[in-house]
Amino acid sequence: MLINLLCIALIGFIIWWFWLYKPSNETKVDASTSILVKDGVYSPARIKIAANTPTEITFLRQDKSGCSATVLLPDLEISQDLALDKPTTIALPALEKGEYPFHCQMQMYKGVLIVE
C-alpha cells in the first residue's frame, strides 16, 4: 500500500516538475553574458532579451559530445556550430515578442529565448 502511494506521488511529482512547473527565474542577457554548454544543459537556459532590437548571444561549449556541437533556433532558421572551449556568438535579428526555443540536434540540451 505504502509503495503504491509512493508511486502515485512520484507520478504526480513528475507531471508537475517536468510539465506543469513554469520556472520564473529567467536571466536577463545582453551580448556579454555567455551561455555555458556543459553536462547536458545550457546555463542559463531561459534567456530574456528585449523585443525589436537586434541582439547577440554567445555560447561557450565545454562538452565534447556531438550533440552539443550544434545549437538550433528552428523558428529563426538558425543553426550554428559551436566551437569547443571557444565562445561562439550568434547575431539575432530584431524579434517580436514571444518564446523562441533553442536546442541541440537531439534535444538533449534545451533552452528558450524569451523576447519581451
Add this chain to the structure above:
Amino acid sequence: MDHTTHSPMQLNILGAGCASCVGKIEKAINSVQGVDSAEMNFADRTVLVTGKASAELIIKAVESAGYNATQIQAESAEDAMNEKEQADLQHYKSLLRHTFIALSVGIPLMIYGLFIGEMTVSTLSEQVVWGLVGVMTLAIMLISGRHFYIGAWKSFLNHNANMDTLIALGTGTAWVYSMLIVAFPQLFPEMARHVYFEATAMIIGLINLGLALEVKARGKTSEAIKRLIGLQAKTARVIRDGKDLDIDIAHVLLNDHVRVRPGEKIPVDGVVIEGNSTIDESMLTGEPMPVEKVLGDDVVTGTLNKSGSIIFKATRVGKDTALARIISMVKRAQNSKPPIGRLADVIAAYFVPAIMIIAIVSAMVWFNFGPEPSSVFAIVSATTVLIIACPCALGLATPMSVMVGVGKAAESGVLIRNGEALQTASKITAMILDKTGTITEGKPQVTDIILVNADSEEQVLALSAGIESHSEHPLAQAIVESAHARGIDAINTEHFTAISGKGVEAEVDGQILLFGNKKLMQDKHIDIGLHEAKAQILAEEAKTPMYLALAGKLLAIIAVSDPIKPDSIEAIARLKRSGIKVIMLTGDNKATAAAVAKKVGIDDFFAEVMPEDKANKVAELQQQNEVVGMTGDGINDAPALALADVGFAIGTGTDVAIESADITLMRGSLHGLADAIAISKATLRNIKQNLFGAFIYNVAGIPLAAGVLFPVFGILLNPVIAGAAMAFSSLTVVSNANRLRLFKAKEH
C-alpha cells in the same frame, strides 16, 4: 617567420555590457607593457591590439579590469574542421575507455551469473562479497557513467529530462535495489534476493560503446563539407611591386594580382587580366567539361587551372568568395530541419517524463499483480523500460539524413537552402522550365538568311547588325555577333526606335529600315507575300524568323535560334519518368515554342508569356493543387521563383544566386535539376525509414520491457539486452543515414 614585428591581434571581449566599458578596457590593455595601441569595436565586442605584448598578458589585464577576453585566431575553415575532428577523436577514445572499464567488470559478473553461481544474498559472507561488488560497481558508475549522472541531475534542476535522465534512473534503480538486498537481505523474501550489479555495469559499458560508434559514424556524415573545405588552396602567388610572393590565402587583398600556373588551384575569386587557360570547374558545378577562360572571364575559388598560365585580379577574398559562401550555406542547410522532423521534435519534448511514468506504472502492476517475487519483477521491468526507451534515435533520425542528403547534393553541384526546400522538392508534381537559358543555351545564333530583294548575305548582315547594334534584345546580340564573326562592318543607322513586341525601326541614308516580326511588316504595309510560308517553316524548326525591309521593300528573312542544350532532352525525360508534369514557359511565339517543346519532349507549354506574367502561371498551377517547381536562370524569373513551392535557380558556375533561390543548380545542365529531385526523394525516403525505425523501436520495445509478453509466454526482457538495444538504436539510424552517401543519381 619574423619574430620582431607582430601582426595586430584581435580579441573577443566577454562581459562588456555598456559603452562605458570601452574606455576601461582600452585603458587596461594600454597599460600592458609592449602594447602600442588598443582599439575596441563595441559593436562586435572585439578589440584590436598592436604591439609585441603576448596575448596572455593582455587577457590577464582585461580580466583584472573585470571582463573576460579570448584571442580570435584567424583560423581557416579547414583549421576549424580539423579541430572538430580532433575533439571528436578524443571524445571517441574517452568513450571507448569508459566502455572498456565498465565491461571489464560487467562481463565477468554476467558470466558468473549465467554459468557459475547464483547472484543471491543470504549468508553473511555473501553479504560481504556482494557488498564489495556493489562498491566496485559504484566506482564504475562514477568513472564511466559520471557524465550521465551529472547531465541527468543538471537537466532535472532545469526541469528537463533527456536520455541521461533515463540511463541514470535505470542504472541507479538497479544499483540501489541491489544494495538494499545486500544491506538488509532479511527484508526481502528469499527468492527475491537477487542482485543486479552486472546489469548496471553492462548497461553503462554498452551505452558508452554505442555513443562511441555513433561519434565515429557521425564523422562520415560531414564528408561532403570536408571535401568542399579541402578545395581551398592554402597559399596564393600574388604579384606585388613586380615580384611574385607566395602568401597565405588569408592575406590576399582585393584587387591583388594573382598568378596561377597549370595544375594549380584558383586561390580566390577573380577576373582574368592576362593570359588564357582552361579551368576544370567540376568540383563546384559537377560539369565535367573544362571551361575556356580568356581576358575578362571570371575564375572561382577552388577550381583547377589546367592548361595555361593566367594572372587574375582578386575580386572576392576571404569569406566572400563563392566557395566560402557555398560552404557556409551548405553547413547551415545541413543543420536545418524539414517539416517532417518537427513531429519527432514534439514527441521528443514529452517523451522522457512519459517514459518515467510508464516505468512506474509498470512497476506498480508487477508489484501488485505479478507473480512472486513481485518486487524483483517490478524493479526489473521498470529498469528495462527506462533503459530501452531512449529518445536519441528519434532525435537523430531527421538531422542525420538531412546532413548527408544536403552534402550529397552539394557534391553534384546542387545547393539546397534548407530542410524545407529539400522536403518540398521531393513532392513536386509540376515543374515549370523557363525556355531561354534553361532548356536552351540562352545564346541565340543566326541559323538562316533567306535573300528576297537583297544582293548578298553580307549586305543583309551589315544592315541588320547596323540597326540591331542599338538594341538590347538578346536576339539582336546574335545578329551583331554573327556579322562580327564574318568580319562584316555594321552600316551606320540613325533615328533608332524600338517598337515593343514587334521590332525596330531606323534610317539609313534617309531611307526607312525595318527589322522585326510579321506584325511589324503588316503595320508598315510591307508586302511579305509568299515569303511568309518560308518563315513559317523556319518557325516550325524552333527558329525565330525576322524580316528585314528597306524603303518599303522586303530584303531578307533572317532566322535566329537558341540552340537546345545537348542534354536537355535526356534530363527532361528523367523528370517525366519520376512522375513530374513538365511545363515550358517562354516569351517566344507559339510556333517556336511548340517546336522546342516537341523537340525536347514537353507536352505542355505557355508561349508569349511576358516576364511579369511568369509568376501568374505559377499561381495558376498552384490553384490546380500542383506542387510547383520553377526553374529559371535569372533576375527576370525572380518573382516566379519566389512564388513557386520550390524555386530552382540555374547559376552557371560563378555567379551563384545562392541566398535567393530555394535550390541553386551550379551547372547549366538540366541533369542538375533531375539530380536535385532524385536526391531530395532519396533523402526523404531515408528520413522516413529512420523515423519509422526509431518509432517502431520504442513502440515495440517499451511494452516488451514492461512485460506484456510475460502472462502468455513468460518472457521478460533482461535490462542488459535493453541496454544493448538502446545503444545500437541510434547507431542504426546514423548508419542508415550514411547509406545515403552511396546514393547515385542516375543519368539514365
